[in-house]
Amino acid sequence: MPDNKVAPAFSCKKIPGVAFLAFPEMSGMLRAELAGRLGFSAEPTSVYGDLLYYADFPGSLIAEALTFGASGAPGVSSPVPYWARCAMLDPQIIDFESIGAAASALKSMQRSWAPYQYQFFRRANLIQEKLPYVNLKIRRFPVRIPSSPIGLYTLISEKSMIASPATSSFLPAGQLLFEEDHENPPSRAYLKIQESLTMANLLNGTPLPKAGERCFEAGACPGGWTWVLTGLGAAVYAVDRAELAPSLMQNPLVTFRAHDAFTLKPAEIGFCDWVLSDVICYPERLLKWVREWLETGLCRNMICTIKMQGEPDWAVIREFAEISGSRVVHLNYNKHELTWIHTEPAASAAEDLK
Numbered sequence: 001m002p003d004n005k006v007a008p009a010f011s012c013k014k015i016p017g018v019a020f021l022a023f024p025e026m027s028g029m030l031r032a033e034l035a036g037r038l039g040f041s042a043e044p045t046s047v048y049g050d051l052l053y054y055a056d057f058p059g060s061l062i063a064e065a066l067t068f069g070a071s072g073a074p075g076v077s078s079p080v081p082y083w084a085r086c087a088m089l090d091p092q093i094i095d096f097e098s099i100g101a102a103a104s105a106l107k108s109m110q111r112s113w114a115p116y117q118y119q120f121f122r123r124a125n126l127i128q129e130k131l132p133y134v135n136l137k138i139r140r141f142p143v144r145i146p147s148s149p150i151g152l153y154t155l156i157s158e159k160s161m162i163a164s165p166a167t168s169s170f171l172p173a174g175q176l177l178f179e180e181d182h183e184n185p186p187s188r189a190y191l192k193i194q195e196s197l198t199m200a201n202l203l204n205g206t207p208l209p210k211a212g213e214r215c216f217e218a219g220a221c222p223g224g225w226t227w228v229l230t231g232l233g234a235a236v237y238a239v240d241r242a243e244l245a246p247s248l249m250q251n252p253l254v255t256f257r258a259h260d261a262f263t264l265k266p267a268e269i270g271f272c273d274w275v276l277s278d279v280i281c282y283p284e285r286l287l288k289w290v291r292e293w294l295e296t297g298l299c300r301n302m303i304c305t306i307k308m309q310g311e312p313d314w315a316v317i318r319e320f321a322e323i324s325g326s327r328v329v330h331l332n333y334n335k336h337e338l339t340w341i342h343t344e345p346a347a348s349a350a351e352d353l354k
Contacts, residue, residue, distance in 0.1 A: 009096065009097045009098060009100075009101035009104065010094060010095065010096040010097065010101040010102065010104060010105040011094070011095050011096075012092050012093070012094050012105060012108075012109075013092060013093045013094075013095075014090070014091070014092050015055065015091050015092060015093055015162075016055050016056070016059075017045065017053065017054045017055040017056060017057045017062070017091065018053075018054055018057045018061075018062050018087055018088060018089060018091065019051055019052065019053040019054070019087070019088035019091050019162060019164070020034075020051070020052050020054070020080075020081060020084035020086075020087050020088075021050055021051045021052075021084060021085055021086045021087070021088070021116055021152065021173065021174060022050045022051075022052065022083060022084060022085070023050075023083055023084075023085045023330060023332065023334075024050065026050075026083045026330075027050055027052065029083040029336070030052065030081055030083040030084055031052070032311075032312075033081040033082060033083050033312070034081055036311070036312065036314055037081070037312075037314045037317075038061070038079060038081070040054075040057065040058070040061075042054060042056055042057075046156075048118060048154055048156055048162065049116070049118025049119070049154070050116070050118065051088075051116060051118070051154055051162070053088075053091065053162065058079075061079035062079070062089060080168045082328065082329065082330040082338055083330055084168070084174070085169065085171075085173070085174030085175055085330075085332070086116075086152055086167050086168055086169045086171070086173055086174025086175075087167060087168040087169075088152055088162070088163075088164030088166075088167060089164060089166040089167060089168060090164045090165055090166040091162055091163070091164045092162070092163055092164065093160060093161075093162055094106075094153075094160065094161050094162075094163055095159060095160045096159055096160070096161075097159065099123065099126045099127055099130065100130060102127045102161065103127050103130035103131050105163075106127075106131060106151065106153060106163060107131065107132070109151065109163075109165040110149065110151055110165045111132050112132065112134050112148065112149065112150040112151065113128075113131050113134065113150065113151040113152070113153055113163075114128075114134055114136060114150055114151070114152055114153075114172030114173045115127070115128055115152075115153055115154060115155075115173065116152060116153070116154040116173045117154065117155075118154065119155065120155040120157075120158060123155060123158065124154075124155055127153075127155075134150065134172055135172070136172050138177045138178065138179050139176065139177065139178055139179070140178070140179045141178050141179075141194040141198070141228075142194075142197075142198070142208055142232075143178075143198060144201065145170055145171060145176070145198065145201075145202045146170065147170050147202060148170065149165070149166070149167075149170075150167065150169070150170060150171075150172060151163060151164060151165040151166075151167060152164055152167050152173055152174075170202060175332055176195055176198065176199075176331075176332050177332060178191055178194055178195070184227070185224050185227050185228075186222040186223045186224055186227060186244065186245035186247075186248065187222050187223070187224035188224065188333075189224035189225060189278055190224035190225065190227055190228050191333040192224075192225075192278065192305065192331060192333045192334065192339070193224070193225040193228045193229070193276070193278075193303070194228055195331045195332060195333050196303045196331065196339055196341060197209070197228075197303075199327075199329060199331070199339075199341060200301070200303065200341050200343045203327055203329075203341065204325075204327075204341075204343050204344070204345045205345040206301065206343035206344060206345060208232055209229050209232050209233075209234035209273065209274050210232055210233050210234060211232075211233030211234065212233075212234075213234045213235070213273035213274065214234070214235050214236075214237065214270075214271070214272050214273055214274075215229050215234050215235065215236045215237065215272060215273065215274040215275075215276060216236075216237045216239070216269050216272040216274070216275045216276070216299075217229070217236055217237070217238050217239070217276045217277070218239055218240075218261030218262060218275075218276070218277040218279055218289075219239070219240050219261050219277060219278060219279035219280075220236070220238035220239060220240045220244060220256075220261075221240040221241070221242040221243065221244055222242075222244055222245050223238065223244035223245045223248040224278075225276055225278060226238050226244060226248055226254060227245075227248060229274070229276075230248070230251055230253040230254060233253075234253070234273070234274070235253045235254075235255070236253060236254050236255070237255045237257070237269060237272070238254055238255065238256050238257070239256075239257045239258075239259050239261040239264065240256075240258070240259075240261065241258060241259070241260060242258075243256065243258070244256060261277070261279065262279070262281070262285065262289050265292075266292060266293050266296040266298045266299070267296065267298070269298070270298065271298050271299070272298065272299045272300075273299070273300050273301060274299070274300070274301045274302070274303070275293055275299040275301070275302045276302070276303050276304065277289075277303075277304040277305065278304075278305045279305075279307075280307050281307065282309055283306050283307070283308075283309070283313055283316045283317065283320075284313075284316055286304060286306060286307075287316060287319055287320060290302060290304060290320075290323070290340070290342075291323075294323070294342075300343075300344050301342065301343040301344060302340070302341075302342040302343070303339065303340070303341055303342075303343070304339070304340045305334070305337050305338075305339055305340075306320060306328070306337060306338040306339065306340055307336075307337050308336045308337055308338075317338065320340045323340075323342060325342055325343075325344075326340060326341065326342045327340070327341045327342075328340055328341075329341065
């Protein structure tokens, strides 16, 4: 009697290890971090554009990653590198016969998926169209990112993909991009504080700065961060040796002081809802300044850029990460630097972003 069974239109096979999706042009930093911070210096088993797959990545480290799950950022001892915008924690190879079969395979695992595209762009777009809606568009600040699991997949041939339902980020393909204002901000640095504030909300539930709150920005010139903060209605005490852009110097929400911000004692500044720094300085000096502020209890929230001076000093970066309630992240708008976020959680954060 003939066998009338229909062959499945797709097949899924779990594979060992983990795959890390590097930030654009940051694959070298990712590899250096794996060796320098995690002590893992093996070559990738396969490379798919910016996606590096390591079949022999230690199972114990993968287990740690799965423990914190989709936290959105590496923690103190996280095995997810900072320079990986997303990690595939449960990688699988999916072979499929058609666009519809590819989408069915992904939907059989979970609802939400985002693609990383480095080839076969049209096919990836057609697959994504058959999946439940996920917002892959460039965002307009302010924005609230849903804290729900999202998988990652990428086509490695016309009829096969590597995919993972478990990832390290709530962001689609681990990336957050904003609509850019090319006219009003005095510098592109404004994008970093927009992303930092969005991540503080995503990771800690922290509301955005608002009217009635006081911010202290160290090294504020030319004023990109101050521009964002005043746009949210907050008052800013801006300190730098050089003045801010003229429009900000005339803004009634801005109080400017010409000084070396790091030599001012917290008591001279007074209580601040937000203390922020994008100053170019050695990480050790920034760490000392941060601890000074935290010890006084004169600030509620802090966001600072950790600028690398040559090779990263992982011991110092770990000290930042070990400060209670802190997160160290690499932002999409960071390059050879990291961002330290120390903010208070609040249940009302979602309301502020509506």
